[in-house]
Amino acid sequence: MKILVVDDEFVSRMILQKLMGSIGECEAVENGEDALKSAFSNPPPDLILLDIMMPGMDGYTVCKRLRSDPSTKDTPIIFLSANTNVEDITKGFELGAVDYITKPFQKAEVKARVRTHLTLKQMREEMQDKNLLLNKQVDEIKEKTERLDQSRKRLVQSEKMASLGQLVAGVAHEINTPVGIGITVSSHLVDQTREIIAAFDKNKMTKSALTQYFAKTLETSELIFTHLVQAGDLVRSFKMISADQTVHERRSFILKSYLDDIIVSLRPKLKKELHQVTVNCREDIEINSYPGALAQIITNLIINSLLHAYSEGEEGNIRIHVSMEGTDVILEYGDDGKGISPENIDKIFDPFFTTKRGKGGTGLGLHIIYNTVTEILKGSITCESTLGQGARFRIRLPVSIAE
Ligand SMILES: Nc1ncnc2c1ncn2[C@@H]1O[C@H](COP(=O)(O)OP(=O)(O)OP(=O)(O)O)[C@@H](O)[C@H]1O
Numbered sequence: 001m002k003i004l005v006v007d008d009e010f011v012s013r014m015i016l017q018k019l020m021g022s023i024g025e026c027e028a029v030e031n032g033e034d035a036l037k038s039a040f041s042n043p044p045p046d047l048i049l050l051d052i053m054m055p056g057m058d059g060y061t062v063c064k065r066l067r068s069d070p071s072t073k074d075t076p077i078i079f080l081s082a083n084t085n086v087e088d089i090t091k092g093f094e095l096g097a098v099d100y101i102t103k104p105f106q107k108a109e110v111k112a113r114v115r116t117h118l119t120l121k122q123m124r125e126e127m128q129d130k131n132l133l134l135n136k137q138v139d140e141i142k143e144k145t146e147r148l149d150q151s152r153k154r155l156v157q158s159e160k161m162a163s164l165g166q167l168v169a170g171v172a173h174e175i176n177t178p179v180g181i182g183i184t185v186s187s188h189l190v191d192q193t194r195e196i197i198a199a200f201d202k203n204k205m206t207k208s209a210l211t212q213y214f215a216k217t218l219e220t221s222e223l224i225f226t227h228l229v230q231a232g233d234l235v236r237s238f239k240m241i242s243a244d245q246t247v248h249e250r251r252s253f254i255l256k257s258y259l260d261d262i263i264v265s266l267r268p269k270l271k272k273e274l275h276q277v278t279v280n281c282r283e284d285i286e287i288n289s290y291p292g293a294l295a296q297i298i299t300n301l302i303i304n305s306l307l308h309a310y311s312e313g314e315e316g317n318i319r320i321h322v323s324m325e326g327t328d329v330i331l332e333y334g335d336d337g338k339g340i341s342p343e344n345i346d347k348i349f350d351p352f353f354t355t356k357r358g359k360g361g362t363g364l365g366l367h368i369i370y371n372t373v374t375e376i377l378k379g380s381i382t383c384e385s386t387l388g389q390g391a392r393f394r395i396r397l398p399v400s401i402a403e
């Protein structure tokens with residue numbers, strides 16, 4: 001510890017120097033100019049005992065100069081003075097002194113005060129070091145988080161590309177079937193038509209051949225038609241997968257009445273099979289989201305229940321229950337139909353997974369729902385089911401989607 005004593009009185013300077021010598025390394029000077037010289041030397045003192053009344057530059061001026069220099073602006077300064085009036089003491093503190101000792105001083109008191117301020121200084125420096133270290137660590141963590149975030153984004157991107165690749169392969173595969181059948185059947189039709197034209201040209205066309213041709217033509221054109229419709233439906237579904245955010249309009253709406261509207265729009269479908277749909281939702285839940293996307297989800301879930309959960313003539317109960325969890329809406333959808341087997345439950349959100357292939361299922365419904373919930377509505381969806389006890393879908397949505 002380096003202590004600087006500044007005092008013009010010889011005796012007091014000597015006493016202080018000796019006193020401070022027992023605490024650390026001590027230098028004693030007799031005027032303000034020398035005090036500044038010593039204070040700005042390297043390393044600067046750790047503490048300065050500064051007399052106020054000195055010929056030439058007084059203690060206050062020295063203090064001001066020290067405070068305005070970066071190397072000494074935090075150095076603890078203890079003023080020494082025979083002046084005990086409040087103004088002088090206050091002025092000393094205002095100029096940035098840490099303490100004020102009146103002369104004549106008690107040796108023990110000076111020592112104790114110096115020690116206290118040296119300890120305080122040390123503690124302050126340690127705190128600063130620790131803060132610096134902490135800031136450095138925070139910066140490092142920030143950098144690491146940023147790197148992690150970037151690799152996560154890259155991963156998501158490559159995952160997306162991979163699933164896109166799979167999807168394209170799937171699309172090609174799915175469309176190939178109806179289009180392939182269409183090609184075979186239509187080439188058959190071409191052959192048959194050529195034959196009948198040839199017979200006609202040679203005047204060899206019989207009535208029975210013509211009747212047969214008509215029957216075959218009708219059958220093949222019907223086949224071509226249904227397969228083209230199938231291909232068309234597939235193309236429509238594929239378009240929906242890339243559910244583009246811009247086609248959906250976002251707004252605030254009352255959830256309960258909107259859900260009721262969706263159910264009303266599906267009534268013709270539900271009536272045919274005598275199914276019951278109950279919506280259990282508080283009237284006052286208002287959400288800011290994409291109503292179109294929500295309608296698409298509910299409609300798809302209901303169509304799935306109609307298609308997969310119940311046999312013909314069976315009367316089903318479909319329940320929609322809405323509750324709040326913090327700022328999230330929990331929408332639970334459940335039917336009491338056949339349910340989904342444990343080996344299938346992990347696959348239902350995969351594109352093209354269907355148990356109704358060739359019977360009206362493409363296996364895209366739940367995949368589209370999954371994408372819509374996560375990408376557009378910024379929520380999540382899970383499914384639980386026990387065979388024979390129906391399927392339950394739990395959808396979590398934020399009450400309001402950030403811009
Ligand atoms: N409510 C349900 N009850 C029982 N099984 C279901 C239910 N919903 C979906 N599934 C099962 O999940 C599969 C995938 O459903 P998804 O909606 O993705 O395809 P899909 O209905 O078969 O065909 P698409 O919806 O493309 O016409 C279904 O084939 C069916 O096996």
Ligand SMILES: [Mg+2]
Pocket residue numbers: 300303304364365366
């Ligand atoms: Mg479906």
